[in-house]
Amino acid sequence: MAEHTQLIDAINIRTAVRAYDSEPIDDDTARQLEMALQPINLISDLDIQLVRDQPKVFAEANASGHLTNAANYLAIVGPKDDAEARERAGFYAERVVLTATLRGLGTLWVAGSWDRTEAARHCRVAGSQELYLAVVIGHPKDHLAYRAKSYEELCEIQRTHRPTKTFEQFTAPMDDAARAAAPDWFRAGVEAAMKAPSAMNRQPITFSYNSADDTAAAHIDPAAGDEHWALNDLGIAKLHFQVGSGQGQWAWGDGGLFIHK
Incomplete structure (x- = not known):
């Protein structure tokens, strides 16, 4: 994967990941993601935040088997009652998703497989804002084997998943x-x-x-x-x-x- 660093490469291999390894996102990877978030939040008028190690947010989905070891998420926060901001949230948060994909991380957009109230306790939501959606993020299950796959193998997984x-x-x-x-x-x-x-x-x-x-x-x-x-x-x-x-x-x-x- 090292030679594939463009966003189109991420599009060609990104899949919805529901099963994660229990290994946490390390501080260095978190800093890199935060650095990617800063300019995106600046130009988008959003406040997308990385929240780590909060498995209670996904407790029900993890218990049912719908998700496995989900514990980290991107909290997508933006202005209340703003249709354009919701569209921008999809555009710019997916930009972060593709960046995470290039770093070997798995992601999953979630609308119902999470506890929104619990999630809001762990991120910044001002009175003029709301928590739109979340993106689960973390190391895919058996992530070392995943990273060992060739770009062509990952493209085929994306094509058929x-x-x-x-x-x-x-x-x-x-x-x-x-x-x-x-x-x-x-x-x-x-x-x-x-x-x-x-x-x-x-x-x-x-x-x-x-x-x-x-x-x-x-x-x-x-x-x-x-x-x-x-x-x-x-x-x-x-x-x-x-x-x-x-x-x-x-x-x-x-x-x-x-x-x-």
Whole structure:
């Protein structure tokens, strides 16, 4: 894995990890993650925090076997009642997830498999803020064996670890002719977004390309049944698309445009 240090490499190997080793995140790794969080919180107007060694937050999920040895998490904190902030939370917290992936750590976005009240006791949440979601983080089970796998082996695990919607489903607003005419950067962006995590694996985001102004757009599919977490999933999918496309910038919001640069 040492030679694979780009975010697209992380996208190609990231999977949802539910089983962790009991070995704690060491101080040096924690400092590196904190250093990654500082600029992200500055530009995002969020307060994403690394919280270590709090297994009570996941006690029920650990006891049921839904999770194993979950004890550390990223607390994703942002302004109350702010739809754009929820989208930014998905975008920027997934950026941290990909950084953690490149460091050999496992992650899992959680919406229901945690004790939100207990989690809030161990992080900073001001009166004008709320705790949106959490990301479990830690060493994957048998992590030394995991780190010994080749990049190609990890890519194959990612490719087969879950079902996914097709490229055609991800580009449902387009017809076949429009798909065939779309540039390579658009296809690469969509293919990266197809590997993005989403609530209950609903994959509620679709993309379209407009040849008239050479822009892409991201849309929330209301039929996906993801009304509670759709904005967070929109942010995650946009981040994956942006990384996959090579270079460009999104406008926030459902239907926001992507300008490729």
